[in-house]
């Protein structure tokens with residue numbers, strides 16, 4: 001789908017320096033859309049953006065800390081020529097996220113502040129603030145696509161993950177309401193909710209479990225895969241394919257729950273609202 005200006009929609013992906021976000025940036029760029037590759041670690045963002053340019057895409061790295069709205073303003077200012085050339089940012093993918101584990105009564109007592117607040121700041125207020133910054137101009141233009149990467153943790157509970165689960169539930173509840181208000185306005189808001197994904201975040205989870213239990217990394221990875229209803233870890237490529245489908249489509253207010261594994265040669269997806 002082309003923009004009003006006749007160019008492919010410009011897409012901003014947060015947390016695009018590695019893992020799921022990098023896969024989304026890759027998928028979107030190789031499908032022909034220019035991409036702003038945003039995160040805090042600039043080495044990662046530059047590496048992803050350079051790779052995409054080498055492969056024939058258009059991409060720019062950007063320093064964005066989703067907990068600090070000023071950094072998004074600065075990135076938008078720095079890239080204002082590119083943004084104007086493409087008629088604005090038409091696609092926003094809220095992917096940046098963190099996940100830490102602890103017993104629910106000890107979550108609030110981490111050395112670097114309250115873990116519940118920390119997760120809400122990144123996983124909920126981060127997407128909310130990016131939406132508040134970018135949705136008004138999408139609404140003015142009468143076109144926009146917003147996809148947030150939630151998690152199965154936005155739909156069900158997991159032991160020792162109360163802060164993460166609470167923040168993802170907040171994102172899901174917020175999106176459900178906002179999508180209802182956006183109905184018929186040309187701007188859609190949808191969610192992907194993968195179960196465990198094979199990404200650096202899951203590598204960290206594996207490391208933590210290995211340290212605590214003495215289990216081998218391979219056993220731990222197999223254990224996590226077995227927790228997924230589909231019996232396999234979701235891949236970052238599978239998530240990126242579903243995100244691109246939502247960016248290209250007209251659905252609004254849907255949740256693409258990804259249980260792992262495939263169905264009919266495609267990544268398994270339970271479409272829900």
Ligand SMILES: NC(=O)c1ccc[n+]([C@@H]2O[C@H](COP(=O)([O-])OP(=O)(O)OC[C@H]3O[C@@H](n4cnc5c(N)ncnc54)[C@H](OP(=O)(O)O)[C@@H]3O)[C@@H](O)[C@H]2O)c1
Nearest residue numbers: 015017019020040041065066096097151196197199200201
């Ligand atoms: N892995 C899973 O099993 C799984 C399952 C379901 C959903 N998810 C969700 O998918 C998303 C991506 O996860 P992933 O597995 O790809 O994680 P990851 O490998 O740890 O990557 C997370 C990305 O988010 C960025 N990020 C973290 N805090 C940020 C901040 N304050 N501002 C801007 N960027 C920030 C990181 O870069 P910097 O640190 O450089 O900023 C990194 O690029 C997250 O929202 C996660 O909750 C993951």
